[in-house]
Amino acid sequence: MGVSVLQIFPDASRSGCIETEKLHKRIMNLDAVQCGMFTVDCDSYYTTAQTGGGVRKMHIVHNTETPATTYAILDTGSKQVTLSADYLFDLMLPRLDHMYQSKKNLKIESKGAKYEVGDFVVKIGTVTMSGHYKGILVEVEYLPSVTPALCWSLMREFMQSFMGSCVKPTVPPYLQNKFHDVHTPQDTVQQYVEKFNEFREGPTFTGATPSAPSS
Amino acid sequence: MAAPECSSVEVLTTNLNSLRTLRSSVTLFFKIIAEGPKEENSNDGEHSFPEMAAKCLTDVKNNLRDLETHVAGLTPSTVPVSLGNTGLLSLDPSPDKLPLYHQLLDCYTYVEKIHCYSTLMHSLLSGNNLKRSSVSLPLSTKRRRPAQLNHSVPQQQVDMLIQGINQMFQDMNLNISRPFGNNAVVQVTLGQVLRAVVTFRGILIEWVVVRAYNEPLVDEDGKVDLYTPSQYKVFQKVTDNANAAMLNFCSPGFSDLSVRSFFTWLHSFVSLFTDVCKKCNYHLHNHMPPTWREFRTLDPFHEECKP
Numbered sequence A: 001m002g003v004s005v006l007q008i009f010p011d012a013s014r015s016g017c018i019e020t021e022k023l024h025k026r027i028m029n030l031d032a033v034q035c036g037m038f039t040v041d042c043d044s045y046y047t048t049a050q051t052g053g054g055v056r057k058m059h060i061v062h063n064t065e066t067p068a069t070t071y072a073i074l075d076t077g078s079k080q081v082t083l084s085a086d087y088l089f090d091l092m093l094p095r096l097d098h099m100y101q102s103k104k105n106l107k108i109e110s111k112g113a114k115y116e117v118g119d120f121v122v123k124i125g126t127v128t129m130s131g132h133y134k135g136i137l138v139e140v141e142y143l144p145s146v147t148p149a150l151c152w153s154l155m156r157e158f159m160q161s162f163m164g165s166c167v168k169p170t171v172p173p174y175l176q177n178k179f180h181d182v183h184t185p186q187d188t189v190q191q192y193v194e195k196f197n198e199f200r201e202g203p204t205f206t207g208a209t210p211s212a213p214s215s
Numbered sequence B: 001m002a003a004p005e006c007s008s009v010e011v012l013t014t015n016l017n018s019l020r021t022l023r024s025s026v027t028l029f030f031k032i033i034a035e036g037p038k039e040e041n042s043n044d045g046e047h048s049f050p051e052m053a054a055k056c057l058t059d060v061k062n063n064l065r066d067l068e069t070h071v072a073g074l075t076p077s078t079v080p081v082s083l084g085n086t087g088l089l090s091l092d093p094s095p096d097k098l099p100l101y102h103q104l105l106d107c108y109t110y111v112e113k114i115h116c117y118s119t120l121m122h123s124l125l126s127g128n129n130l131k132r133s134s135v136s137l138p139l140s141t142k143r144r145r146p147a148q149l150n151h152s153v154p155q156q157q158v159d160m161l162i163q164g165i166n167q168m169f170q171d172m173n174l175n176i177s178r179p180f181g182n183n184a185v186v187q188v189t190l191g192q193v194l195r196a197v198v199t200f201r202g203i204l205i206e207w208v209v210v211r212a213y214n215e216p217l218v219d220e221d222g223k224v225d226l227y228t229p230s231q232y233k234v235f236q237k238v239t240d241n242a243n244a245a246m247l248n249f250c251s252p253g254f255s256d257l258s259v260r261s262f263f264t265w266l267h268s269f270v271s272l273f274t275d276v277c278k279k280c281n282y283h284l285h286n287h288m289p290p291t292w293r294e295f296r297t298l299d300p301f302h303e304e305c306k307p
Helices: A017-029 A089-096 A148-166 A173-177 A185-201 B002-035 B042-072 B084-091 B100-127 B139-143 B155-168 B233-249 B255-271
Strands: A003-009 A033-047 A057-063 A069-075 A080-086 A100-102 A108-117 A120-129 A132-142 B172-180 B183-190 B194-201 B204-212
Touching: A003 A148, A003 A185, A017 A108, A017 A120, A017 A132, A017 A148, A033 A120, A033 A185, A057 A185, A069 A089, A069 A185, A080 A185, A089 A100, A108 A185, A120 A185, A132 A148, A132 A185, A173 A185, B002 B042, B155 B172, B155 B183, B155 B255, B172 B255, B183 B255, B194 B233, B204 B233, B204 B255, B233 B255
Parallel strands: none
Antiparallel strands: A003 A132, A033 A057, A033 A100, A033 A108, A057 A069, A069 A080, A108 A120, A120 A132, B172 B183, B183 B194, B194 B204
């Protein structure tokens, strides 16, 4: 398990497939090897009225990289608590329906192809929310390193090489908070939840038009 | 405690004496038989030969009876006799069935000679490299074996050397173990960047494997894994370069200095992912960070940017 960074790739054409094709072509020029598909999906549950207190969210996330694990992330607004459980945790959720109820139209997933470039793993995902296209989310993982502090600038250079200037030179806030900690699969999943929330709430197509890669 | 021991020793001595008498009388009997009847004084020899033989035989019989009575008086020892390692001698396989021992011996002699010659050559070449033609060392110096060979140094010396290196660097942790008897295996943890296994033979570095920080140092059996290469391309390359550096730093004359310079070189990989290449000023080339460190200056370079 290396260090993962997520990046929203701006899609001005709003069609999805043209931009993913472009990314596919660029990454293949870097001697990438395509090695299968991946899916990360996220269901959101809200507390029901009778539990009292403020409304709290719970995100249930599955990642095909860790197929035997279900992640439950309790989102209180200011703080996030992650629970990594066995896959059978899903069967327990219907029993909790007096406390947490699912919002069906908020189911969001990122799905796409996975590439290997040297020691990097690149996943170019198309994000869809209940069937509607929302944008492109790229995950870059650097396997040999364990802490973001050691390899961030190296990863930024790699990401800029095929995504261009949409990669900001500053460290993403989530990684900044855990800059010197050992990266875990939970960190990857929490970043996905963060990005999915951006897709749900904000304007879908952020950023400027994609520019040519620097190298 | 002493008295019975003393008496038993006396009894044993008398037993041995009677045994000796028996043997000498048997030898005498055979000698008479072998010589046969004497011919020069045949008139009394004909009488004496069978008589003498019969007399000897009765001696033998008497001596044997003595011995038997003495032996009956002996008590067998109750304490088992410990033979130590000599007890294993009976287990030694015959060398003509199993040639392993001789092969090992040949191999050992060969390696010993190589180390011996390299040490001699090193002292010769470093002595006067300007006057190549007139190497005039006295013959006795050539013939003399070096006092101490690099591959057979006491354990304490290696331990002290590793301890010294361990204290030189704060972020590099060395852990020494000896899973194969005398030769040391050093497990190195360098920050949160890498882990390495350095195998020693005496005070010479024999083999280096570098792996990622999150890859295990031990195999399934819980032993130190000396051979499995890293699954990441970066560390496979660093392993190759570390072995090259180990050979570069190796010098038979100053072996502890060579070990120290190797670990100093290895320590420079603490910034493997953060340093940019000195030549091209980029982190990545061919999707690899700068995996080469210059031997003297420790400057980072990509494999392709090496000077």
